[in-house]
Amino acid sequence: MHLSISFRKPIPDSVKRLWDHWNIRSAILASLSLQVFLILFASWRKRSSHKLVIFLIWSGYLLADTVANFAIGHISTSQRTTDSKYEDNNELLAFWAPFLLVHLGGPDTITAFALEDNELWLRHMLTFATQGFATLYVFFLTLTSNKVWIPTVLLFFAGVIKYFERTYSLYRASLDQFRDSMLEDPDPGPNYAKLMEEYDSKIEAKIPTEIIIIEEPDKQMQATARDTQIKKLEGDLEVVQRAYYYFNIFKGLIVDLIFSFKDRNESRKFFHSIDAEDALRVLEVELNFIYEVLFTKAVVVHSVIGYVFRLLSFILVVVALALFRFIVKKDTFHPLDVKFTYLLLCGSVSLDTIAFVRAIFSDWTVADLNKLGKDPDSCWKSCVAFFSAWKVPLFNVKRAIFKLIGFRSWSESVKGYNLVRYCVNRPKSRIGIFMDKALDFVGLKDFVDGIFRVSNKRFTYELWEAIFDELQKKSDSADDPEDAKTICSARGHLALQDNDWDKNLKEKLMPYVVNVTYDESLLLWHIATELLYNKDGDADQRSDDKSFCKLLLECMCNSYDVTDQKYDDKELSMLLSDYMMYLLLMQPAMMAAVAGIGKIRFRDTCAEAERFFKRRDLGSNKEWGACDSILGVNTEVKPVDVKGDRSKSVLFDACRLAKLLQREEKRWELLSKVWVELLSYAAGHCRATAHAQQVSKGGELLTFVWLLMAHFGLADQFQINKGHARAKLIVGK
Numbered sequence: 001m002h003l004s005i006s007f008r009k010p011i012p013d014s015v016k017r018l019w020d021h022w023n024i025r026s027a028i029l030a031s032l033s034l035q036v037f038l039i040l041f042a043s044w045r046k047r048s049s050h051k052l053v054i055f056l057i058w059s060g061y062l063l064a065d066t067v068a069n070f071a072i073g074h075i076s077t078s079q080r081t082t083d084s085k086y087e088d089n090n091e092l093l094a095f096w097a098p099f100l101l102v103h104l105g106g107p108d109t110i111t112a113f114a115l116e117d118n119e120l121w122l123r124h125m126l127t128f129a130t131q132g133f134a135t136l137y138v139f140f141l142t143l144t145s146n147k148v149w150i151p152t153v154l155l156f157f158a159g160v161i162k163y164f165e166r167t168y169s170l171y172r173a174s175l176d177q178f179r180d181s182m183l184e185d186p187d188p189g190p191n192y193a194k195l196m197e198e199y200d201s202k203i204e205a206k207i208p209t210e211i212i213i214i215e216e217p218d219k220q221m222q223a224t225a226r227d228t229q230i231k232k233l234e235g236d237l238e239v240v241q242r243a244y245y246y247f248n249i250f251k252g253l254i255v256d257l258i259f260s261f262k263d264r265n266e267s268r269k270f271f272h273s274i275d276a277e278d279a280l281r282v283l284e285v286e287l288n289f290i291y292e293v294l295f296t297k298a299v300v301v302h303s304v305i306g307y308v309f310r311l312l313s314f315i316l317v318v319v320a321l322a323l324f325r326f327i328v329k330k331d332t333f334h335p336l337d338v339k340f341t342y343l344l345l346c347g348s349v350s351l352d353t354i355a356f357v358r359a360i361f362s363d364w365t366v367a368d369l370n371k372l373g374k375d376p377d378s379c380w381k382s383c384v385a386f387f388s389a390w391k392v393p394l395f396n397v398k399r400a401i402f403k404l405i406g407f408r409s410w411s412e413s414v415k416g417y418n419l420v421r422y423c424v425n426r427p428k429s430r431i432g433i434f435m436d437k438a439l440d441f442v443g444l445k446d447f448v449d450g451i452f453r454v455s456n457k458r459f460t461y462e463l464w465e466a467i468f469d470e471l472q473k474k475s476d477s478a479d480d481p482e483d484a485k486t487i488c489s490a491r492g493h494l495a496l497q498d499n500d501w502d503k504n505l506k507e508k509l510m511p512y513v514v515n516v517t518y519d520e521s522l523l524l525w526h527i528a529t530e531l532l533y534n535k536d537g538d539a540d541q542r543s544d545d546k547s548f549c550k551l552l553l554e555c556m557c558n559s560y561d562v563t564d565q566k567y568d569d570k571e572l573s574m575l576l577s578d579y580m581m582y583l584l585l586m587q588p589a590m591m592a593a594v595a596g597i598g599k600i601r602f603r604d605t606c607a608e609a610e611r612f613f614k615r616r617d618l619g620s621n622k623e624w625g626a627c628d629s630i631l632g633v634n635t636e637v638k639p640v641d642v643k644g645d646r647s648k649s650v651l652f653d654a655c656r657l658a659k660l661l662q663r664e665e666k667r668w669e670l671l672s673k674v675w676v677e678l679l680s681y682a683a684g685h686c687r688a689t690a691h692a693q694q695v696s697k698g699g700e701l702l703t704f705v706w707l708l709m710a711h712f713g714l715a716d717q718f719q720i721n722k723g724h725a726r727a728k729l730i731v732g733k
Contacts, residue, residue: 024078025340027071028096031103032347034064039107039351046291049411049698051451061113068100069131075100076134092337094142095324097135098155099344102317104131105162108297108355111169115294115693121170128163135159148328151320158316158348161309169297175689178294179255202731210730233278237366242270243285244367250710251290253717254692261481264718268475271711276468277461283707284409285363291695292364301355302364310359314352321345410699414463416455416578417585419523419602420530423609424622425453450586457575459701466572467705470676475712484714491518491681492525495673505664512657513674519598520650522580522678523605527654529577529671532661533570534627569668576675583682583702590690590702594682601648608649630655684709 037060045057075093104127112118139152146152171177195211202209233239249263271279292298300306324330324345330338359365427433439445474494478484487494492513496506513521583591584598591598609626618625630651639652661667683706691703709715 024071024074024093024096025337027067027074028099028344029340031064031067031071031100032344034060034067035103035107035351036347038064039109039354042107042110045696045698046288047408047411047698049413049415054697057110058113061110064106065104068103069127072097072100072131072134072138076138089333089337090142091146091148092333092341094138094146095148095152095155095341096344097138098152098159099348101131101135101156101159102162102348104128105159105164105166106297107351108301108358110295111166111297112173112295113696115175115689118170118173118294119175121167121174124167124170128167132160132163147332148324151323151328154316154320154323158313158320161313161316165297165300165306165309169300172299173294175255179252179257182252182255182257207731212730229273230275231273233274233281236281239278239281240285240363240366243282244289244363246270246282246711247286247289250286250707251293253707253710253715254290254294254688256688257717259718261718264481264713267711268713271708272472272475276465279468279708279711280461280464280704283704283711286707287695287699287703288363288409290692294692295696298362298364301359302362302368310352310356314349314356317345317348317352321349410695412459413698414457414459414575414579414701415582415586416457416575417453417582418455418530418578419527419581419605420534420609420626421623422449422453423606424613424618424626426610446586454582454586455578463572463575464704466672467676467679468708470673471680471705471708471712471714474680475714478713481713481718484718485716488684488709488714488716489681490677491521492674492677495670495677498670498673500666501670502664505660508660509657517596518594518678518681519584519596520601520648522584522598523601523650524654524657525671525674525678526577526581527605527651528658528661529573529675531627531631531655531658532667532671533574534624535631535658535662536570537624569672573668573671573675576672576679579701580675580678580682583700587700590686590694590700591682592690593687594685597648601650604647604649605651608647608651612651631658635659680705680709680714684715 038057042057042061044053048054075097078093135156139146139149139156143149172181199209199211233242246267249259249267252259274282289298297306301310324341333341427436436445439448474487475484478487493510496509496513512524516524584595585602588595588599609630612630613626616625616629618629633652633655635652635656638656639649643649661671664670679702683702686702686706688706691700691706694700694703710717
């Protein structure tokens with residue numbers, strides 16, 4: 001028996017025809033839309049740390065290349081001869097192909113999403129070659145009868161310029177090339193062989209001769225930073241110029257270059273001469289320069305060749321538009337395709353115009369004005385004076401508008417993660433526990449916790465001033481670089497050695513920073529801070545668990561928790577405590593050098609805390625009740641003597657620490673100093689590339705502390721002690 005099964009076509013012929021006609025047009029339109037999205041919104045990733053914003057920009061970045069490559073591939077395979085007046089026209093398809101090459105060049109606002117993308121510049125060069133060949137292939141197939149060949153050639157060269165800019169920007173931002181670009185010319189030093197030959201000849205001639213060495217000034221500062229008078233910077237223009245100057249010196253931090261003590265002394269003197277607010281403004285602009293060098297086309301665009309290329313590509317597109325509008329006969333083209341072509345041409349002109357305006361009003365242009373203004377050539381000085389006459393006022397207006405609408409240079413947020421809050425709010429139902437385990441199994445638990453369990457506090461001037469003042473005091477004691485290294489290696493013990501604290505208490509607290517690893521110290525002081533905060537707070541209602549509506553509002557409006565925005569020592573300690581726990585658990589790349597087995601300790605501590613809470617009624621305010629219950633436990637015997645050391649939990653060790661701190665009347669002042677020291681230790685010991693990566697994800701307080709420490713001379717990159725010795729050959733009579 002013969003069985004026949006009849007299936008309908010899964011895709012109707014009408015749908016196929018519609019797709020065949022519109023697939024290329026849709027892809028090109030999508031490519032143009034992605035270019036508009038990236039040029040307008042790619043820079044938001046340095047202003048927001050929200051995962052939704054970062055995800056959207058990441059998606060747009062990847063789709064832009066994928067869609068453009070897809071469209072070029074379809075154009076190259078769709079060339080055919082047809083007698084129909086309004087079917088796909090090979091000439092217009094060949095004219096559209098260079099637009100995709102322009103799109104592959106990408107906007108100025110983003111060349112790399114991550115530092116690793118810069119290392120793939122060779123891959124982009126290969127893609128450049130293959131897509132350029134595909135575009136030429138499409139063009140040559142229609143060359144014999146192509147009425148738009150001149151505009152096509154013009155757009156092809158514009159696309160080559162754009163793609164070259166992107167590839168060269170990636171190359172310049174790759175770490176090896178970034179390091180090489182800062183290396184000075186080889187320095188052989190004084191001519192030792194020649195000096196010794198002359199010395200030997202004098203000795204052989206029995207002429208009394210000696211060599212006298214005149215040393216260069218030593219590494220000590222000529223004037224201590226303490227003697228520097230505080231002054232205010234004169235407006236945003238001086239801030240940008242100062243930031244650009246120090247950026248050119250300290251960008252070597254990213255690739256672990258070493259600096260001279262002259263650089264150290266000059267930087268220390270300047271940052272001791274300004275207040276915390278001006279220091280923050282300089283650091284913001286300096287980090288913005290770092291962001292643009294590593295993740296945008298800034299290093300190429302803001303150069304002489306870059307300005308020439310930018311002007312040339314713009315002229316090529318405008319001329320192509322004019323030729324298509326006034327010269328090319330369009331009667332054989334479908335009217336809709338003609339409108340589509342105008343859309344592409346006008347879109348390209350508009351994008352170039354936006355890029356040009358952005359470049360004119362960028363911080364780079366202001367810095368270049370200052371540099372060119374010092375050129376001895378009177379012609380350059382005249383040009384700079386003319387340009388500055390209208391550029392500088394408009395720059396100040398732009399800055400004022402940005403401040404008025406709250407347009408930030410970074411996220412200005414401080415995230416937090418709280419162990420006790422996390423434990424008391426863990427799901428208790430079977431469904432919740434199952435979902436928790438399922439997320440853990442597929443590796444998404446940390447991601448979900450990072451969205452729903454992380455607090456988001458506004459970064460305030462009070463917080464920054466407290467950190468700045470503490471680091472400035474440490475810098476006052478770091479005239480000698482060896483002292484600076486000692487300060488950089490401190491993770492709490494220098495704060496405890498302050499004479500204001502009770503001597504007996506200091507001896508008991510010291511093991512909690514000296515005899516434990518850094519990750520263990522973080523957990524101990526974090527839990528102790530939380531216990532004391534709730535004990536002193538009398539049922540303070542703090543909740544950072546986020547509903548979906550609150551989360552959506554936070555992502556879309558960049559909102560913050562508005563409570564506790566005035567930071568005294570107590571609030572500062574709690575904020576930094578939660579922030580350091582967030583870094584330890586949610587930023588493993590940044591904390592890799594200091595994290596140790598922090599995650600294991602955290603999990604073991606959570607397990608012990610949850611077991612402890614199960615047998616107790618925590619009341620309506622679970623967090624306060626949990627802390628009160630922990631402090632109520634008798635901890636006279638060390639936990640390690642009872643439990644052994646297999647479990648890495650530090651819950652009741654932290655309880656013992658909290659009880660010790662309760663005896664100190666100035667405990668919150670002590671805690672704030674310890675937390676600033678723990679923060680500065682992490683900032684100085686995290687990899688520089690991790691700091692550089694973070695500037696493209698909204699920025700981190702830790703990165704600002706890292707750069708501030710370098711400017712205060714609290715870093716170990718200052719190793720060039722002396723310059724060349726001046727040797728003199730003294731010949732006796």
